[in-house]
Amino acid sequence: MGQSVLMPAGYTRRDGALFCDGVALDTIADRVGTPVYVYSANTIRNQYQRLAAAVEGLPVHVHYSVKANSSLAILALLRSLGAGVDIVSGGELHRALEAGFAGSDIVFSGVGKTPAELERAVRAGVRSINVESEGELAVLQDVAHRIGVVAPVVLRVNPDVAVDTPHPYTRTGERGMKFGIPLDRVIAVARAMSHMTNVKLIGLASHIGSQIGDATPYALAAKALVQLKREIESENLARLTTLDLGGGLGVTDDDGSSLDLRAYADALRIAAAEPGVEILIEPGRFLVAESGVLVTRVLYRKHSGGKEIVITDAGMNDFIRPSLYASHHAIDSASSDAEPTLRANIVGPVCESGDFFANNRLIADVAPGDLLVLRATGAYGYSMASNYNSRPRPAEVLVDGSRFAVITERESDADLTRRETFAPDWIED
Ligand SMILES: *Cc1c(COP(=O)(O)O)cnc(C)c1O
Numbered sequence: 001m002g003q004s005v006l007m008p009a010g011y012t013r014r015d016g017a018l019f020c021d022g023v024a025l026d027t028i029a030d031r032v033g034t035p036v037y038v039y040s041a042n043t044i045r046n047q048y049q050r051l052a053a054a055v056e057g058l059p060v061h062v063h064y065s066v067k068a069n070s071s072l073a074i075l076a077l078l079r080s081l082g083a084g085v086d087i088v089s090g091g092e093l094h095r096a097l098e099a100g101f102a103g104s105d106i107v108f109s110g111v112g113k114t115p116a117e118l119e120r121a122v123r124a125g126v127r128s129i130n131v132e133s134e135g136e137l138a139v140l141q142d143v144a145h146r147i148g149v150v151a152p153v154v155l156r157v158n159p160d161v162a163v164d165t166p167h168p169y170t171r172t173g174e175r176g177m178k179f180g181i182p183l184d185r186v187i188a189v190a191r192a193m194s195h196m197t198n199v200k201l202i203g204l205a206s207h208i209g210s211q212i213g214d215a216t217p218y219a220l221a222a223k224a225l226v227q228l229k230r231e232i233e234s235e236n237l238a239r240l241t242t243l244d245l246g247g248g249l250g251v252t253d254d255d256g257s258s259l260d261l262r263a264y265a266d267a268l269r270i271a272a273a274e275p276g277v278e279i280l281i282e283p284g285r286f287l288v289a290e291s292g293v294l295v296t297r298v299l300y301r302k303h304s305g306g307k308e309i310v311i312t313d314a315g316m317n318d319f320i321r322p323s324l325y326a327s328h329h330a331i332d333s334a335s336s337d338a339e340p341t342l343r344a345n346i347v348g349p350v351c352e353s354g355d356f357f358a359n360n361r362l363i364a365d366v367a368p369g370d371l372l373v374l375r376a377t378g379a380y381g382y383s384m385a386s387n388y389n390s391r392p393r394p395a396e397v398l399v400d401g402s403r404f405a406v407i408t409e410r411e412s413d414a415d416l417t418r419r420e421t422f423a424p425d426w427i428e429d
Contacts, residue, residue, distance in 0.1 A: 010040030010291060010399075011375075018334045018373055022402030025295050025334045029371055032395050032406055034297040035314035037382050039069075041077055041400040043291035044378075048081045051249075051283065054261035058272045060279045063107050065247045066092045068284030068379040069292070073398050073407035075099035078287065084127070086247070086282040090117040093124060103127070107244065107280065109156065109207070111178050118143045118151075128154040128242060130205050132180055134189055137199060144198035154203040154242055155189060156180040159224040163209040163217045163248070167325040170248075173208030173221065180206065186228050190237045203242025203277075204228055210285060213250040215263035221245060222270040229274060243271040243279050249286035251376065259286075285379035292378020294319050294394075295334060298370045299349070308344035310363070312372060315348025316355040317388040319374065319381050323354040331357065333364035334371035341365050346372070350389045382408070390416055 010021055018025045020040050028038055051062065063084040066075065070092060075085065076099045084105035085096045096106050103125030111132045113121075118140050121129060131137050131153050144151040158180030161173045172179040181189055186204070193201045206221040222245060229240045245268060252258040272279050296314035303309070321327040331346055340362040348355040357374055366372060385393045392411030397404050 009046055010043035011293070013337050016335060016337045018332060020293065020399045020404075023399045023404045025293070025373060026371055028397050028399075028404055029295050029297065029334070032397055033410060034295055034371070035312075035318050035394040036295050036410075037292055037377065037394060037396045038295055038404075039074065039288070039292045039378050039396070039398050041291075041398055044074070044077055044288055045081060047287050047290070048078070048083065050261065051281075051286065052082075054265045055268060055281075058265065058268055058279060059277065060268060060272070060281060063105075063244075063280050063282050064287055065282045065284030066096060067383055069288045069381070070095050070383050071396055071408050072099050073396075073405075074288065075101070077398075079105075083287075084280075086284075090114070090120055093117070093121055093126075097124065107154070107282070109205070109282070115139050115143055119147065122147060122149060122151050126152075128152045128202060128244075130154045130156045130244065131199075132156045134181070134185070134192075137189065137193070137196075141196050141199050150198050150200050152202045153193070153199045154205045154244055155186060155201065156205045156207070156244075157186050157225065157228065158182050159206045159208065159221045161206075161208050161217045161220045161224070163212050164214065165209045165211045165248075165250075166327070167211075169325055170210040171208070172210075173206060173217070183224065183228075187231055187235075187237075190232045191235070194237045201232070201238040201240070203240050203244060205242075205244035205246060205280070207246025207282065208248060210248045211250045212248040213259055215260060215267045218245060218264060218267035219270055222267050226271055226274055229277075239276075241277055243274065243277050245271060245279065245281055247282035247284050247286070249283045251286055251289045287379075289376045289379035292376070292381060294374040294377040294381060296372050296374070298366045298368050298372060300368055301344075301366075308342060310342075310344045310346045310366060310372075312346060312348055312357070314357075314374075314394070315350035315389070315391065316352060317350055317386045317391045318348070318394050319357070319377055320384050320386075321377075321380055322357050323352075324384075329357065329377060330375040331361060331363050332373045332375065333366055334373050336364055338364050350391070387411075387416060392416060 063086040088110035109130040296312040395410035396408035
């Protein structure tokens with residue numbers, strides 16, 4: 001690939017310079033510094049509208065998966081479009097509430113929720129706790145009993161559906177994986193729940209993986225949930241009003257093939273045909289990935305062992321997906337649309353051989369000081385950034401038309417040590 005991939009919506013070239021909507025990326029780099037994540041608000045709106053159009057007429061509600069990009073301004077933008085959220089931690093609960101979501105807009109997923117997280121979620125009045133194990137259910141019953149409420153529960157089922165994602169780490173819906181309650185245990189759990197006083201079964205959920213390019217596994221998961229729902233209702237164990245089909249919708253310009261939204265809507269229709277149900281979907285990447293780029297400055301070039309190496313000021317601490325998932329991201333020059341003529345490894349400054357963005361990639365012939373742009377980095381970019389090598393995390397900028405704003409300040413060196421002490425305050429046991 002390389003420069004052959006079409007620019008995602010929101011990104012255009014004018015006289016060689018790369019623009020995000022109405023703002024030149026080099027303007028942002030000059031004002032805010034590099035590395036910097038830049039997001040197009042219009043691209044997020046477009047993706048949301050495309051999805052909404054595809055499911056129009058169906059009782060579908062979008063719950064954005066916060067972990068894809070959890071910045072408050074992004075959450076607030078999605079809230080303004082009508083989305084709820086799917087969270088996986090107490091920290092994400094905090095973010096969702098800060099961004100203005102009501103408890104009833106929030107679905108709480110995750111394989112290892114602590115008692116304290118469950119308590120906070122129940123107190124916040126979340127729409128559902130998506131319970132992933134019998135142990136978690138017991139803890140939730142205790143927590144809800146102590147507070148004196150009945151917690152709404154959706155059982156996350158492991159539907160044993162195999163998906164073909166670009167990397168094994170992004171598959172979650174097969175037997176033996178840590179996610180969800182095994183298919184053959186769900187009815188037993190529903191029976192047990194019918195005797196529990198402080199948890200109420202309201203639905204079933206599945207989330208089978210990420211970067212899924214084919215609608216078939218969604219149809220299989222929908223059928224599995226519908227089948228279980230009917231069994232549960234025929235035994236009069238509960239009346240189910242929610243079927244949650246999770247996220248995972250694949251996008252282009254990364255490493256997956258983009259999902260055909262019409263086929264996806266057909267898969268949702270299988271679940272929506274059940275009377276009296278609301279269908280929830282939890283897209284993360286689909287809504288934000290293509291809206292974002294990571295802008296980084298070239299620091300050095302060198303040759304080694306017959307290879308050309310381009311060293312950038314962004315590293316794996318800023319953007320770990322190529323190292324973690326071997327993900328492919330198109331890399332462009334921000335200032336020139338010259339034909340790519342340089343075959344190089346694009347690497348970061350972190351002291352790890354795994355710190356690279358691309359190997360043997362054909363890019364523009366860049367020099368130190370030039371800006372490079374990694375595409376489709378709006379999802380699982382900043383939200384996975386760390387301080388490894390004591391590198392302050394980058395800034396995030398939102399572009400809306402011809403305006404831009406820093407939505408997350410670049411961390412400072414002082415931020416790195418703010419919670420540490422060189423003089424420990426010992427506690428005697
Ligand atoms: C991560 C996650 C999602 C979102 O996945 P995407 O691939 O970003 O769409 C949705 N639901 C659950 C439970 C998740 O863990």
